[in-house]
Amino acid sequence: MMSRRARRFPARRVACAAIFVAIAVVILGLSAHLRWNTPLWSRDRLSMPAHDFRVVMGAGAEDGDSLRVGAIGNDGNGLQMHALDRLHADDWPILHYRFEGFPRTLELSLVFRRADTPQDVQAISVPWPGDGWHSVDLRGIPEWHGEIVEIGFAEFATGQLVPPSVGFRPFRFDSAELSALSWCGGLATLREAWFSYRPWAFMSISALVPDRGTSGTSSPLLALVAIIVFGVLAIALTMRWSRAHALGYVAVAGASLWLMLDMRWLGDLWARHGLTERVYAGRPWRERERLQPDENVAAAAEQVRNWLGSNAPASRVLIESDSDYVYLRLAYLLLPRNVGLLYHLGGSSPPEGGLVLLYDSTRWAYDAARGELSNGTNAYPVDPVFESADAHLYRVKGTR
Amino acid sequence: MNFSLMAAWILPLLTGTCVWLACNPSRAPGWRAAALGHGCVFGMLLAAAATALCARTETTHAWLRASPVLVALALVCGILAWRSLRAMPAPRADIPARANTWLNGLLALALISLLWRGGIALREILLRPTYPWDAWDAWAVKSKTWVLLGHYVPFVSMQEWLAHPAQELYTSLGWAYPSTLPWIQVWFASAAGGWIEPMVNLPWFALWLGLLAGHYGQWRALGLSRRQALVGVYALGSLPLITVHVALAGYADLWVATLFGFAVLAWLRWMQTRAKQHLLIAFVCALLLPLLKLEGAIWLLLLASVMVYGLLRRRWRRRAAWVLLGVFVIVMVFGRLKIPVPGLGWVELARNAIDIPGFGRLAISWHGIALSGILNSLFVQPNWHLLWWLAPLIVVWRWRTLFADQALRRVGAVLLAAFGALIFLFVFTDAASWAEHYTAVNRLLMHMVPALVTFLLLLLREVNWREVLRDTPARFAARSYPA
Numbered sequence: 001m002m003s004r005r006a007r008r009f010p011a012r013r014v015a016c017a018a019i020f021v022a023i024a025v026v027i028l029g030l031s032a033h034l035r036w037n038t039p040l041w042s043r044d045r046l047s048m049p050a051h052d053f054r055v056v057m058g059a060g061a062e063d064g065d066s067l068r069v070g071a072i073g074n075d076g077n078g079l080q081m082h083a084l085d086r087l088h089a090d091d092w093p094i095l096h097y098r099f100e101g102f103p104r105t106l107e108l109s110l111v112f113r114r115a116d117t118p119q120d121v122q123a124i125s126v127p128w129p130g131d132g133w134h135s136v137d138l139r140g141i142p143e144w145h146g147e148i149v150e151i152g153f154a155e156f157a158t159g160q161l162v163p164p165s166v167g168f169r170p171f172r173f174d175s176a177e178l179s180a181l182s183w184c185g186g187l188a189t190l191r192e193a194w195f196s197y198r199p200w201a202f203m204s205i206s207a208l209v210p211d212r213g214t215s216g217t218s219s220p221l222l223a224l225v226a227i228i229v230f231g232v233l234a235i236a237l238t239m240r241w242s243r244a245h246a247l248g249y250v251a252v253a254g255a256s257l258w259l260m261l262d263m264r265w266l267g268d269l270w271a272r273h274g275l276t277e278r279v280y281a282g283r284p285w286r287e288r289e290r291l292q293p294d295e296n297v298a299a300a301a302e303q304v305r306n307w308l309g310s311n312a313p314a315s316r317v318l319i320e321s322d323s324d325y326v327y328l329r330l331a332y333l334l335l336p337r338n339v340g341l342l343y344h345l346g347g348s349s350p351p352e353g354g355l356v357l358l359y360d361s362t363r364w365a366y367d368a369a370r371g372e373l374s375n376g377t378n379a380y381p382v383d384p385v386f387e388s389a390d391a392h393l394y395r396v397k398g399t400r
Numbered sequence: 401m402n403f404s405l406m407a408a409w410i411l412p413l414l415t416g417t418c419v420w421l422a423c424n425p426s427r428a429p430g431w432r433a434a435a436l437g438h439g440c441v442f443g444m445l446l447a448a449a450a451t452a453l454c455a456r457t458e459t460t461h462a463w464l465r466a467s468p469v470l471v472a473l474a475l476v477c478g479i480l481a482w483r484s485l486r487a488m489p490a491p492r493a494d495i496p497a498r499a500n501t502w503l504n505g506l507l508a509l510a511l512i513s514l515l516w517r518g519g520i521a522l523r524e525i526l527l528r529p530t531y532p533w534d535a536w537d538a539w540a541v542k543s544k545t546w547v548l549l550g551h552y553v554p555f556v557s558m559q560e561w562l563a564h565p566a567q568e569l570y571t572s573l574g575w576a577y578p579s580t581l582p583w584i585q586v587w588f589a590s591a592a593g594g595w596i597e598p599m600v601n602l603p604w605f606a607l608w609l610g611l612l613a614g615h616y617g618q619w620r621a622l623g624l625s626r627r628q629a630l631v632g633v634y635a636l637g638s639l640p641l642i643t644v645h646v647a648l649a650g651y652a653d654l655w656v657a658t659l660f661g662f663a664v665l666a667w668l669r670w671m672q673t674r675a676k677q678h679l680l681i682a683f684v685c686a687l688l689l690p691l692l693k694l695e696g697a698i699w700l701l702l703l704a705s706v707m708v709y710g711l712l713r714r715r716w717r718r719r720a721a722w723v724l725l726g727v728f729v730i731v732m733v734f735g736r737l738k739i740p741v742p743g744l745g746w747v748e749l750a751r752n753a754i755d756i757p758g759f760g761r762l763a764i765s766w767h768g769i770a771l772s773g774i775l776n777s778l779f780v781q782p783n784w785h786l787l788w789w790l791a792p793l794i795v796v797w798r799w800r801t802l803f804a805d806q807a808l809r810r811v812g813a814v815l816l817a818a819f820g821a822l823i824f825l826f827v828f829t830d831a832a833s834w835a836e837h838y839t840a841v842n843r844l845l846m847h848m849v850p851a852l853v854t855f856l857l858l859l860l861r862e863v864n865w866r867e868v869l870r871d872t873p874a875r876f877a878a879r880s881y882p883a
Contacts, residue, residue, distance in 0.1 A: 205532040205648050207838035208640055209781045219782045225789055247797070248872040251865075254790060258635075259510070261785045265640045266513060269647070273520045280527040285596055289529055315565060325533075331572070332536045336548035340571050344558040351565035 016238050020231045027230070031223040032186035033139065042182035046092060050173040053080040053152060060173075066100075067173045072155065076164045079111065080173060081152030086115055089148050092178035093139045094185040097153070099129040103169040104275045105162045107199075109154040110136070115147035123154060127196035127217060134196070137189035139181075151176075158199050158275070163291045166279055194220040195264065197271040221261065228253045297326055300359060300391040301333035307386045307393065308337060308355075316354040318342040320361050330359055350380055352398045360390040371397075405599065408447075408463045408591030409606075415474040416443025422477035424677050425484030426621070430629065434617025440610035441658055444603050445688065446470060448583035455586070456552035462590035507627065510634040514612075517637070521647040522605050530597045535650020538574030540600070543585035545570055547595050576758045578743075580691045581652055604649030611658045612637050615850060618665035622672060624861055632857045636850060641783040641842055652693040653843045659685045659692065660699055661850025664811055667707060668854070671807035682707065690743020694758045697743035698821060699847060706814045754829065762825075767832030774826055777841045784842075787849070791856060798859040811855050818848045 029036075050067035057073035060080065072078040095110065102108070109123045122143040126136045138144040153176070157167025179185050198209075198217060209219045232253055236246040280288045292298040308317075317334065320342035321327040331339045334357075342356060342364070350356060356373060358364055364375045372379045373394055382394035417439030424434075450469040455462035530536045546552050553570050561571035585600040592599035612633050619629040636642070645654040663685035670678035686703045689696030709720060727749075731737050736750040748755040755761045778788035795802060795812075802808050822844055826835035834840035 200531065200648065202533045203838070204644055205534075205651060205843070206840065207777065207781055207842050208644065208783050219780055221782055221786075222780045225779075225786070244868070245871050248868045248870065250793075251868055252872045254786060258638075258786050261782065262513065262638045265638075265643075265782060265785070266517060269517060269520055269640075269643065273524055273647075276524055276527050285598070288527065289597070292529065316561075328533075328537045328573070332541060332544070335541065336545045338568075338570055340558060340561055341573075345562070348562050351562070354565070 012239060016235045019234045019238060023230045023234060024227045027223050027226050028187060028190065029183070032137070032190040034181070034183055034186045038186065039180075039182045041184050042094070042179040044091070044180040046087070046178040048082055048151070048176045048178070050080070050175055053082045053173070055079070056081050056152070057154075063172060065175065068170065069155070069173060070170045072168050076156055076167070078155040078168075079152060081111065081150055082176075083150050084148055086147040086149060087151075087178070089114075089138070089144045089146055091180060092148075093137060093144075093181050094135060094179045094189060095126075095138055096133050096135045096177040096179065096185075096188075097126075097129055098133050098174040098176070100131065100172040100174060101169075102129045102155075102171045103167070104128070104197075104199075104271075104278055105158060105167045105169070106155045106171075107158040109156075110138075111152045111154045112144070112148050113150040114143075114145075115149050118149060127192050128199070130197065133188075135185060135188040135192050137186065137193075151178075157293075159293075160201050161199055161275065161293050162279060163293055163295045165295060166291065193218045195267075198268065199275055200272050220264070224257055224260070228257055294326070294329055296390070297329050297359070298333060300388065301330055303388045304330075304357060304386065304391055304393060305334060305337070311385070316340060316351050317357055318345065318350050318354060319357045319359070320364050321359040322362055323360070326359055330357065345378075347378065350396045352396055354396045355385070356380070356382060356394045356396060358392045358394070366392065366394065402593075404463065404593070405588075405591045407467075408588060411463075411467055411470050411474070412443030412447040412587075413440055413606075414443070415446055415470040415477070416440060418474045418477035418481055419443075419446065421481035421485065423681060425481055425488065427485065427488050427490065428621040429626075430617035430620025432617065433613045434621065437610045437612065437614025437617055438662060440606050441614065441662070443470075444584050444587075444606065445580065446473065447587045448580050451587045451590075452579065452583045455590070458551060459546045459586050460550045460590060462586050463588075464590070466587065503627070507630055507634070510638075511630065514634060514637045517643050518605070518608065518646075521608065521643060524647040525601050525605055525649050526598045528598070530601060530650050532648045532650050534574075535601075535648075538572070538577055539581055539650055539652060540585060540597075541572040541574060541582075542570075542577075542579055543582035543589065543600065544595055546582070546586055547589045576694070577652075578691050578693065578696075580688075581655065601649035604646050604654065607654055607658060608637075608642070608646040611642075611654070611661065611850060614658075614662060615665065615854065618662075618669065619854065619857060622665070622668055622858065624857060628857065628861065632853060635787075635857075636853045639784055639787065639849065641846060642849070645846070651843070653846050655692045656689060656696050656699070656847045657850050659688050659696075660703070660847050661854065663689075663703055664814065664851040664854055667703075668807055668811065668858070671710075671810070679707075687742070694744060695844065695847070697741050699818065700743065701741055702817045702821065703814055706810055706817070710810055762829035762831060764828050767827055767829070767836075770826040770832035770835040773832075773835035773838060773841055774823070777835070777838060777845065781838075781842075784845075784849070787852070791852060794856050794859055798863075801859055801862060805858075808855065808858055811851065811858075815848055815852055815855060 029038075049065040051062045051065050053067055055067070055069070056079040057075070058069060058078035059071040060067045060069040060078075062068075067080060069078055069080070097108075099108075106128075108126055108129055110126045111121055111123050113121055124141050124143065127134060153173065155168075155171075157164040196217060209217060232246065232249050235241075236249070241249070279291060283291070290298065315338060317337050317339045318341065319327045319330050319334075319339055321330065327341055327343070331341065342350075356364075358366075358373075364373055366373050366382070366384060367379075370379075371381055371383070373382045374380075381397040383397060384392065385395050386393035413436075417435050419442055420435050420438045447463075447466065447470060450466035451459075451462045453466070454469060455465040458465060530540055542555055545555075553568050555570045555572060555575040557575060558571050561569050584603055588603060589595050589600045615636060616629050616633050619632055620626065624632065642654065642657075645651055663682050666678045666682035666685060669675070670682060683704070686700050686707070689700045689703075709717060712720060727737060727739070731749050732751060736748060738746045738748050741747045745757040747757070751764070753761050753763045777783060802812060822841075825831045825844075826841060831840070834844075
């Protein structure tokens with residue numbers, strides 16, 4: 001029950017509102033790793049209009065202060081860089097960037113070079129830039145230290161998700177800005193971390209955060225629960241609520257928070273689905289089936305399948321690649337061929353007359369002089385029978 | 401959608417519903433939803449069984465070969481159900497609670513949001529090729545092979561595959577996984593006319609509908625008001641990771657979660673009514689768990705243990721406790737013990753390791769790092785909204801109800817044992833990395849989530865919300881509740 005005194009003195013309610021806001025500000029500040037003496041606004045800002053960036057990969061044209069990016073490079077990447085005068089990374093922990101019409105199918109990376117290792121290019125995936133300004137806190141990125149001599153942005157088809165052939169659409173890069181730490185900047189990065197769009201990833205089926213190596217994404221759950229718990233507790237003490245009364249408020253706060261989190265999740269789900277619509281909607285199944293994120297692997301599998309179909313079939317095909325994903329993917333795409341993984345062969349011999357498919361493999365190599373496929377430990381006599389780009393097919397002759 | 405695909409959808413739904421109604425002829429509140437929900441899920445499992453039995457030699461037309469079995473089953477069960485239901489009095493018309501526009505409006509909006517996310521998930525399934533890693537790497541390998549080859553071939557371990565090069569044997573990383581889900585996919589692929597991934601993944605959407613409808617119907621039968629049950633449907637349907645498992649279809653975890661939830665619901669119904677059919681359904685659901693996923697064997701063991709324990713007389717319960725203690729002593733003294741676990745085989749327990757067929761050897765040692773993964777999954781990541789925050793709070797708040805209600809105590813014991821088993825797995829075995837890297841912790845927790853929601857809803861069943869919300873801004877929402 002609300003006490004009579006509390007009812008009589010509305011000042012207590014005002015105090016409650018103030019306490020709640022103070023608790024919220026403190027918890028938000030802690031979540032954004034801000035201190036009480038951090039300035040409210042940033043005094044130091046380094047503005048970098050897009051027309052100051054040079055196009056390193058792909059093609060772009062100046063459009064006023066902006067840069068209109070019309071194409072990506074042959075390797076599927078776009079890259080724009082801007083030279084800096086030995087900037088101290090610690091002084092500039094907040095990055096703001098603004099793009100327009102950035103396609104949902106592309107992923108954005110912050111790229112920079114440090115004075116201590118000018119030959120190394122650091123690339124950090126940052127939240128997808130929808131309309132308006134976006135901010136990311138660079139303090140959590142271990143590579144962001146020392147003196148920065150060059151900064152830029154790279155764009156490429158979203159990893160694990162978008163076939164590179166349909167990933168690119170022209171967009172406009174407006175501006176970027178580095179700023180010193182401030183409450184405004186810190187809270188902007190927190191908003192970005194909590195509410196920015198995150199595409200589907202292989203990890204999504206197991207956990208929604210962390211999705212991938214995107215810097216500056218986190219979950220608001222803990223902070224919001226802390227605000228509610230400490231807020232209700234402080235108000236209950238101030239208003240001298242009974243336990244039953246406080247319970248009612250906890251129930252209302254819990255239900256409201258659930259709805260709030262659910263609205264956020266629905267927005268996220270809708271945005272993720274937007275990418276699926278963009279890539280696959282309006283295409284027949286046969287075309288969608290070919291639109292795999294790993295187009296090269298899918299193409300190689302199709303070529304090998306066609307070769308197997310038009311040549312003497314083998315009872316077994318053993319697959320090998322440096323990447324776990326690639327050899328498992330090839331095994332699935334080659335079905336209903338009778339496939340196994342060379343990796344599991346151990347010291348045993350492959351079946352005579354069977355085939356070995358190497359795709360982008362450095363562990364195994366074909367020695368033409370000896371007519372052998374070898375990994376340094378094991379060697380099998382084989383004949384090369386088919387080759388296409390990264391895919392090499394060999395027929396096993398009979399082990400020695 | 402062509403005729404064969406439509407028929408391939410209607411037939412399992414019809415058969416499953418008839419089987420449910422024949423086994424459980426009831427006009428309790430929510431019986432229609434319970435019948436459709438359970439019917440949808442059981443129907444797909446029956447289709448898998450019929451396909452596995454009748455279509456091994458010709459998978460291209462699997463659904464045509466297997467459908468006579470389902471048609472016969474539907475006819476027999478339909479007649480039985482009709483006769484039983486006809487003899488039952490019509491249910492009393494529900495007296496709706498006093499209308500509360502605000503609360504009803506809010507609930508309607510919440511349910512509309514469920515429809516919206518269902519629509520997104522459906523569209524996601526219909527548009528994209530199979531996406532999640534294990535869906536194509538493990539679960540769809542057998543079904544795709546059988547459909548494209550046109551007949552069944554056995555999947556064996558790599559060693560056996562290499563040892564018999566002349567035989568038509570196949571291998572894959574998931575060769576030992578149960579074949580129930582692959583057979584469901586064969587049924588729908590054959591009806592679709594080939595390996596069309598959106599069509600073979602569509603059962604996951606039906607599963608979601610079945611999960612929600614089945615739980616709604618059983619919650620109503622367990623005494624929840626329509627509004628309480630709908631709040632439960634929203635709570636369960638809004639959980640992000642459940643939506644993800646529908647939209648990115650292809651994993652077995654949602655199937656296990658659904659059957660685990662159904663087993664608990666039927667068991668609760670049995671404890672409420674003592675009607676044998678509920679106990680039978682509970683055991684069938686529990687027995688199906690290892691046929692869906694190997695981990696299901698652990699849940700079967702836990703569920704069956706607590707269910708059987710509840711059936712024993714007091715004297716036998718004491719003896720069962722002594723047997724358990726004896727097992728523990730044998731393991732500690734002699735170092736090892738082999739016990740048969742349905743669905744897994746002979747599991748070897750030792751002081752320093754557990755050897756589980758299909759999983760391998762898990763060394764026992766302390767892995768504190770896994771705790772941070774578990775806590776992050778439960779209380780920080782946005783996978784479960786507030787579910788794991790609210791669960792302990794509700795248990796503490798409603799502890800009197802929990803201790804007074806034997807049925808709730810038993811369900812609580814199962815959930816606690818399941819949770820304990822997962823904590824043991826992640827913190828005391830090599831499986832710690834599954835929690836540390838979040839690869840399995842949430843998916844295994846998902847198995848118990850529908851049952852947990854049931855448990856929490858039943859704990860809150862008798863709450864006088866009018867009293868609780870009396871002095872809050874939401875008091876308008878409680879006006880329709882009895883004082």
